[in-house]
Amino acid sequence: xxxxxxxxxxxxxxxxxxxxxxxxxxxxxxxxxxxxxxxxxxxxxxxxxxxxxxxxxxxxxxxxxxxxxxxxxx
Amino acid sequence: xxxxxxxxxxxxxxxxxxxxxxxxxxxxxxxxxxxxxxxxxxxxxxxxxxxxxxxxxxxxxxxxxxxxxxxxxxxxxxxxxxxxxxxxxxxxxxxxxxxxxxxxxxxxxxxxxxxxxxxxxxxxxxxxxxxxxxxxxxxxxxxxxxxxxxxxxxxxxxxxxxxxxxxxxxxxxxxxxxxxxxxxxxxxxxxxxxxxxxxxxxxxxxxxxxxxxxxxxxxxx
Numbered sequence: 343x344x345x346x347x348x349x350x351x352x353x354x355x356x357x358x359x360x361x362x363x364x365x366x367x368x369x370x371x372x373x374x375x376x377x378x379x380x381x382x383x384x385x386x387x388x389x390x391x392x393x394x395x396x397x398x399x400x401x402x403x404x405x406x407x408x409x410x411x412x413x414x415x416x
Numbered sequence: 417x418x419x420x421x422x423x424x425x426x427x428x429x430x431x432x433x434x435x436x437x438x439x440x441x442x443x444x445x446x447x448x449x450x451x452x453x454x455x456x457x458x459x460x461x462x463x464x465x466x467x468x469x470x471x472x473x474x475x476x477x478x479x480x481x482x483x484x485x486x487x488x489x490x491x492x493x494x495x496x497x498x499x500x501x502x503x504x505x506x507x508x509x510x511x512x513x514x515x516x517x518x519x520x521x522x523x524x525x526x527x528x529x530x531x532x533x534x535x536x537x538x539x540x541x542x543x544x545x546x547x548x549x550x551x552x553x554x555x556x557x558x559x560x561x562x563x564x565x566x567x568x569x570x571x572x573x574x575x576x577x578x579x580x581x582x583x584x585x586x587x588x589x590x591x592x593x594x595x596x597x598x599x600x601x602x603x604x605x606x607x608x609x610x611x612x613x614x615x616x617x618x619x620x621x622x623x624x625x626x627x628x629x630x631x632x633x634x635x636x637x
Binding site: 349352353354356357359360402403405407408 | 472473476480508509514515516518519520521522523561563564565589
């Protein structure tokens with residue numbers, strides 16, 4: 343199972359901005375924006391239901407005040 | 417008057433916070449993250465540092481420490497709780513305070529003496545100051561940018577829950593220059609700057625921070 347967490351669009355992402363700046367110095371143009379996030383890979387029993395997965399992402403892996411998350415099973 | 421200071425793995429400023437309580441004339445009590453016991457304290461301080469290495473998000477793991485269960489319950493019953501820097505981050509992660517702290521907008525760790533303006537001198541931690549008073553205490557953080565949605569910010573402002581603001585240059589991009597806030601009841605206060613590093617002229621920019629520790633002694637007496 344994979345959980346991806348990214349800052350909400352309205353939250354400033356200074357790390358993403360630093361990456362955009364570095365890309366410019368690398369000589370790569372055309373990258374308008376970068377949003378940095380977190381990628382979690384979980385080994386989960388089949389018995390764990392979707393509601394539980396949602397709860398673990400919502401209460402620990404992500405802080406819903408500032409971040410959005412998406413869950414992919416399998 | 418017993419003031420507890422929690423030590424998490426990675427706490428840095430617990431010793432200074434304990435000392436600040438003693439300098440103010442209180443009885444400083446060490447609390448351990450792995451114990452649920454609050455040892456009959458009259459107030460609790462969550463100190464600065466890097467609890468659990470700042471893994472995942474600052475304060476995200478500390479929130480689940482056994483001692484935090486007891487603190488969350490006691491805070492809801494009115495126990496004065498002060499979160500300083502990492503302690504502020506823990507209070508936000510524990511939902512005792514709204515909003516969150518993110519990486520400084522200038523992408524640098526900021527360490528300097530900071531001028532703050534007092535906006536709510538009626539909390540148990542700030543009652544020895546007066547509204548509008550300017551104080552100088554150190555700030556030192558990499559992730560001190562306070563953020564919340566517009567509605568929450570408007571609520572904080574309308575209810576007088578912005579306790580201190582950065583005066584002059586905003587060091588970290590905090591929305592509305594917020595340096596510290598409190599909960600609805602006012603007993604839970606969190607701020608990024610470090611009053612415990614400004615309790616004596618010998619070791620700090622002055623003693624402007626001492627008032628936080630003196631205030632709570634009076635409030636709980």
